[in-house]
Amino acid sequence: MRVIAGSARRLQLKTLEGIETRPTTDRIKETLFNMLSPYVYDCVFLDLFAGSGGIGIEALSRGAMEAVFVEKNPRAMQCVKDNLSHTHLERKGMTMTMDVMTALYKLEGEKKFDYIFMDPPYGQELERRVLTYLSGSELLAPEGVIIVETAKDTDFAYAEELGFTIIKNKVYKTNKHVFLEPTGRKGIC
Template identity: 75%
Template sequence: MRVIAGSARSLKLKTLEGIDTRPTTDRIKETLFNMIAPYLYDCEFLDLFAGSGGIGIEALSRGAKEAVFVEKNPKAMECIKENLKFTRLEKKGITLTKDVLNALYQLEGDKVFDYIFMDPPYDQELEKQVLKYLAGSSLVYEDTVIIVEASLNTDFSYIGELGFSLIKEKRYKTNKHVFLEKAGKEEIC
């Protein structure tokens, strides 16, 4: 796994051995960032279930002002910290070694994010729990884009009930990215 573009371009990132984390492949990461790159500069980025930190580090490398990394696995968090140091982005990264919902509660009232990315373990409905929390959270404002990486069969039919609308869905061979925003936002064409 490597950083694709920006200040840390081509630097190889460490990942955890084993199956505890599932790093987003370079190809999928490149596709994702091609979609959001024009809007990353000076943004606040939240990387939930951060694994080795590859998504948040990519955002920082491409100009995000700050990224918060949330990962409850201490070994994975150590990997994130090493990757931030190696890419010289540690001053722009905040790390929280705790459960995602506890971290969100801790950040409440202190941060507002432009992008929230989450890559929870597949098929456990953890994304649903996080979206339920974010539906009433001050961490999200009308322009926040929430991106969920999920298995192809993950159902998001409930998002309207939570006050979110689907911006787009990008499907890959084994998974998908679902882009959400607060419902009712006026579209400017």
């Protein structure tokens, strides 16, 4: 796994051995950031279920002002910290070694995010729990977008009742990115 573009371009990133995390492949990460590239510069980025931090680090490398990384696994968070140091982006990254829901409560009222990205473990409906929280939260900036990386068959039929509209659905071989925004707002994707 490597940084695709920006100030840390081509630098290799550490990942955890084994199946505890599923790092986003370089190809999928490149596709995602090709869609986001006009909007990432100077944004504030939240990387939930961060794993080794590859997505948030890519955002920082491409000019994001700040990224917050949330990961409860201490070994994975050590990878995030090592990767931030290796890419010389540690000053722009904030790490939170805790459960995602606890982190969201702690961040409430402290920050607003232009992008909230999450890649939760598949099949546990954790994305639904996070979206339910975010539906009543002030964490998403007025023009902000939520991006969920999830299994290809994950159903988001409930999104509308939570007050979100799916503005883009990018499907890959085994997974997909779902882009959501609060209903009634014109998105940037």
